[in-house]
Amino acid sequence: xxxxxxxxxxxxxxxxxxxxxxxxxxxxxxxxxxTPSLERGAKLKNDDPPGVxxxxxxxxxxxxxxxxxxxxxxxxxxxxxxxxxPWFILVPRREDISEIFQLGVADQQQLWQESTALAxxxxxxFDADKMNVAALGNVVSQLHMHVIVRKREDAAWPAPVWGKxxxxxxxxxxxxxxxERLRRVLTxxxxxxxx
Amino acid sequence: xxxxxxxxxxxxxxxxxxxxxxxxxxxxxxxxxxTPSLERGAKLKNDDPPGVxxxxxxxxxxxxxxxxxxxxxxxxxxxxxxxxxPWFILVPRREDISEIFQLGVADQQQLWQESTALAxxxxxxFDADKMNVAALGNVVSQLHMHVIVRKREDAAWPAPVWGKxxxxxxxxxxxxxxxERLRRVLTxxxxxxxx
Numbered sequence: 001x002x003x004x005x006x007x008x009x010x011x012x013x014x015x016x017x018x019x020x021x022x023x024x025x026x027x028x029x030x031x032x033x034x035t036p037s038l039e040r041g042a043k044l045k046n047d048d049p050p051g052v053x054x055x056x057x058x059x060x061x062x063x064x065x066x067x068x069x070x071x072x073x074x075x076x077x078x079x080x081x082x083x084x085x086p087w088f089i090l091v092p093r094r095e096d097i098s099e100i101f102q103l104g105v106a107d108q109q110q111l112w113q114e115s116t117a118l119a120x121x122x123x124x125x126f127d128a129d130k131m132n133v134a135a136l137g138n139v140v141s142q143l144h145m146h147v148i149v150r151k152r153e154d155a156a157w158p159a160p161v162w163g164k165x166x167x168x169x170x171x172x173x174x175x176x177x178x179x180e181r182l183r184r185v186l187t188x189x190x191x192x193x194x195x
Numbered sequence: 196x197x198x199x200x201x202x203x204x205x206x207x208x209x210x211x212x213x214x215x216x217x218x219x220x221x222x223x224x225x226x227x228x229x230t231p232s233l234e235r236g237a238k239l240k241n242d243d244p245p246g247v248x249x250x251x252x253x254x255x256x257x258x259x260x261x262x263x264x265x266x267x268x269x270x271x272x273x274x275x276x277x278x279x280x281p282w283f284i285l286v287p288r289r290e291d292i293s294e295i296f297q298l299g300v301a302d303q304q305q306l307w308q309e310s311t312a313l314a315x316x317x318x319x320x321f322d323a324d325k326m327n328v329a330a331l332g333n334v335v336s337q338l339h340m341h342v343i344v345r346k347r348e349d350a351a352w353p354a355p356v357w358g359k360x361x362x363x364x365x366x367x368x369x370x371x372x373x374x375e376r377l378r379r380v381l382t383x384x385x386x387x388x389x390x
Contacts, residue, residue: 101315120296134329138353158333
């Protein structure tokens with residue numbers, strides 16, 4: 001499992017923040033907020049001890065409808081198994097959370113950072129006309145953030161994707177191609193499932 | 196125009212952050228990130244000089260479909276004129292932004308903070324079963340964040356609200372009632388349109 005490099009093509013501001021936040025100063029910005037709950041939120045690293053990771057269980061519906069890509073410091077990254085759109089889902093590895101505001105403050109900030117960085121990266125990688133970023137959760141209550149590449153020529157445009165068309169599962173080759181594209185840009189603070 | 200009080204019923208962590216961030220230390224947490232772009236993002240106050248506010252123009256479609264409520268430090272708060280759901284929209288008062296990552300880092304943090312605080316506050320105020328928080332923008336490109344109160348008995352549940360049912364405009368009395376409810380809780384860093 002690798003933890004190297006930097007988001008290629010990453011927005012300069014965010015890249016600067018990530019550099020600033022690397023190493024010992026990694027959570028300096030977050031910790032400077034100084035609220036008690038941040039101690040919980042500070043447990044964001046991929047190298048959390050097994051006991052910490054073990055409490056996270058993916059909702060069975062999410063598990064069924066998606067393919068795992070890997071882990072950001074806070075979120076599991078999933079690919080919706082629907083080739084109509086490059087449709088990704090971030091799931092914070094925390095238990096019993098259905099609303100963003102139920103996360104600790106540091107986790108909230110990390111979720112936004114991962115969502116925003118991912119959206120920016122995917123917009124370039126898939127040449128999106130628009131990114132759709134949404135936390136709905138009316139069906140699956142486990143907090144998850146949709147980060148969806150939209151193109152003017154996609155099946156549902158300009159409507160939102162949910163419930164619009166039946167999912168068109170990917171072939172193994174298509175999934176491998178998406179993994180390969182992601183490997184070129186998801187290089188910092190990201191661990192691919194296959195190691 | 197008033198700037199007093201605190202979000203009632205506000206999540207303890209966020210309330211602590213806001214207290215921490217008030218006054219001279221208001222942007223201390225953000226500024227500690229120390230990136231050059233934050234100077235732009237630090238212009239978040241309602242008392243921006245007129246020249247700064249004047250560059251913000253609401254998209255005509257948003258203007259037509261919503262009722263203005265007031266201003267958070269970064270975002271204009273709108274009520275979607277559709278009484279099927281308590282459906283609010285936050286629009287950062289910035290020009291030529293269609294994606295979250297195009298905002299400066301401080302603006303991004305402020306947007307997330309306003310979205311999350313609003314979602315939490317509305318969940319309590321309207322007794323929501325779920326909050327839907329989404330930045331789509333396939334039709335209206337001006338960056339705007341939907342913050343929607345969802346209930347199991349609402350018209351579209353569990354589907355997303357977009358395009359599901361024709362908008363049911365509010366009566367003047369219904370709008371006044373919503374304003375009145377919001378006035379009880381939107382008291383810090385919020386300016387109602389009517390002053």
